[in-house]
Amino acid sequence: MCSRCDDPNHIVASFDRRNLLIGSAGLAATGLIAGAAAAKTTVMTSDLGPTTASAWAATDKSSFVPMKIQRRALGPNDVQMEILYSGICHSDIHMVREEWMPAHYPMVPGHEIIGRVTAVGPKVTKFRIGDIGGVGCMVDSCGYCVECLADREHACLNGMTLTYASPDKISGGITQGGYSTGVVVTEKFVIRIPPGVNLAGMAPLLCAGITTFSPLQHWKASRGMRIGVIGLGGGWGTWRSSLL
Ligand SMILES: [Zn+2]
Ligand SMILES: [Zn+2]
Ligand SMILES: [Zn+2]
Structure with a gap:
């Protein structure tokens, strides 16, 4: 049963792509999908x-x-x-x-x-x-x-x-x-x-990386500038070191 609307007739699709439901309305609405390969993984999202x-x-x-x-x-x-x-x-x-x-x-x-x-x-x-x-x-x-x-x-x-x-x-x-x-x-x-x-290397950018990059950008750190870093260890420190 669909937990969004409690309609017992709604089908809950499994996470498996092969079981995702294909809907032509969804295809037309997005306007982005072309070809059979794309259609295989296109879902009518309301389902x-x-x-x-x-x-x-x-x-x-x-x-x-x-x-x-x-x-x-x-x-x-x-x-x-x-x-x-x-x-x-x-x-x-x-x-x-x-x-x-x-x-x-x-x-x-x-x-x-x-x-x-x-x-x-x-x-x-x-x-x-x-x-x-x-x-x-x-x-x-x-x-x-x-x-x-x-x-x-x-x-x-x-x-x-x-x-x-x-x-x-x-x-x-x-x-x-x-x-x-x-x-x-x-x-x-x-x-x-x-x-x-490199996707594995990209993951830590989403916290350690941005936490480090943001203050450097905010304070306009640039080559030759003297900066102080508190806590040069762990993920943040590693990224800061590699950015400098
Ligand atoms: Zn529903
Ligand atoms: Zn974090
Ligand atoms: Zn708000």
Whole structure:
């Protein structure tokens, strides 16, 4: 049964591409799909219900177990991805150990996600099936407050949604992160990854990399400038060293 509308006649498609339902309305609506190869993986998104992903989840501060989790039904602006890589950030360890805030267990960490797009909602414009996308530490924000309108979604006045351990305002429940086989994220929070790059190496850029790059860019660091770096260790330090 479809959990979006509770209609018992709705079919919930499995994550397996071969089982995805093909709809001509969806094909025409996107205007992007051409050829039989593309049609094979095109879905009529209103029929793509919640999916199950395999994941590694913390069930308390020190236990980490394999688990099945549910990803929300694909919404009109959503991108569904098969996760290819997920970096491990020390923040994940802090979160699991409740060193920053109380945890929602089971917790699937991971906020440096690289994935291949397996389905797109009808309003998605940035991605086609087969594209590579990246997801960092946030997956949603209100989109209309002054902070969001100034591209500072992390400071959203209505509260941004973290990639995991955050209430999911779209589907309810708690978000779960990248230590899993699949994810559904609204397209605004999925970054296009260009073809031909080292995807495993790209994953840590989505937290460690951007955290390092952002202040260097903000303060206009350039060759010959003297800068101070606090905490030249771990992922951030590694990236900062390689950027300088
Ligand atoms: Zn339905
Ligand atoms: Zn991080
Ligand atoms: Zn906002």
